[in-house]
Amino acid sequence: MKTILIIVPNGGMLFEAAGIADILMRANLHLPVGVDQQRYRVSLATTQSHQVIHGQSGLNLLADFKLAELDPRAAWDTIMITGRGDSVEEGNMVIDFIKLAAPQARRVVSVCGAAMLLAEAGLLDGRRATTHWRLLENLQSSYPRIRVEGGPLYIQDGEIWTSGGVSSGFDLTLALVEEDFGFSVARDIAQDMVMYLRRPGGQMQFSRFQLQAASDAGPIAELQCWIREHLADDLAVEKLADRVAMSPRNFTRVFTRETGVPPARYVAEARLAAARERLEQSHDTLERIAQVTGFGSSINLRRSFERQLHLTPGEYRQRFHCKKLA
Structure with a gap:
């Protein structure tokens, strides 16, 4: 069984976590005979003191676990983080957890701004990484040891995967499925869900450079x-x-x-x-x-x-x- 822990900070876009979970569950339906023991088992964890994850849309998700109650040294196959959260305290909780959990996990994955948490935890030092295009310069300036790339929708560097903004987490998840079970399973999922397995355009984030105004009038x-x-x-x-x-x-x-x-x-x-x-x-x-x-x-x-x-x-x-x- 491939155990997947999705950490969902409060106040984000819930379709990230829900969509990733749906893709992974769809993968279970497409697995060939004889690999049932390798199925995905997905769990959601919240950074809150309760099990309700509040999304910025006003909708809520019910988490399986409270992150504070989980043992970070448990052997998860893959740990995924789908955002930065609403507060510094929330982010620090995830950082402290991932520092202890990463050595036991086969893969650690960030979606969108969660790359900032992986960076603060030291997991991206010396690696290639990406994040939402609005955060790219902040990531690079704050963590100069990271080789930040602004184009790709997702990047794999060893056991660490990072993705760009929001829906690029779906592209990354299909890539995880392909790594685990091969091209045919990932392709079938993409066709079932009417998604691109490989987006056209070189899988680029269509970022817009921020034409920042001068700091002072003059x-x-x-x-x-x-x-x-x-x-x-x-x-x-x-x-x-x-x-x-x-x-x-x-x-x-x-x-x-x-x-x-x-x-x-x-x-x-x-x-x-x-x-x-x-x-x-x-x-x-x-x-x-x-x-x-x-x-x-x-x-x-x-x-x-x-x-x-x-x-x-x-x-x-x-x-x-x-x-x-x-």
Whole structure:
């Protein structure tokens, strides 16, 4: 029997835990004859002092266990954590548990922001990992020993698995099933549940870079607004530095300090964000979009999209175009 413990912190999206449990239970129905002893047995644990897990939707789940009452040294096959929780105390409870439980478990898995708890527990040091795209920079800056990757929906590094935001936990769970029972079982589950076994687009999170405003009102904040309104201009660092009457070296230092990113990256991300928005909300040709967003040509636009999103602009438009414009 493969025992799966899903730790569900309070206040999250309950469909993460419920969906993962459904996939694992569906796997039991597809197991070939003779492997019944390897079936999954799934248990939910809550970080609360009661067994009711409150979701942000207002719905509730009834947990099998209270985490505080479980022996962390019990031999679980796989331990999965589906979020960070509502409080520091709640997170610390999970961290303390997982530090003791991880050595006995065959696999430890995080979904969405739970990667922050694995990081704090030291389980991700020296490993590749991912999390929800909104938390990627926080994860990397807070835990520099982790090799954070922002693209994949999930990453396996040895016995530790991490996944991106929310539904990417389902992709990861199918991968766990495939590792345990092979391609055919995972494929059958995906077909039964009308899911992708392998999502198109390189299994990427379609993250949006946070174009963070400067920390203080002033020349840099004004320059950011100007950049977004003049994406087709020459936005080389030297040109931008001249605009705020600074040397290129000092400008780069000040801009990075106030916005958190170097100016060249800010420009690149601002152009990509603008191109994505036009693909989503207009019928403009690719050549026109490339011109007004500073890529210069549809070839450059395509190269950027394939490098950053693993999709062509046309494929991106097909997937995310606003239906009201159709």
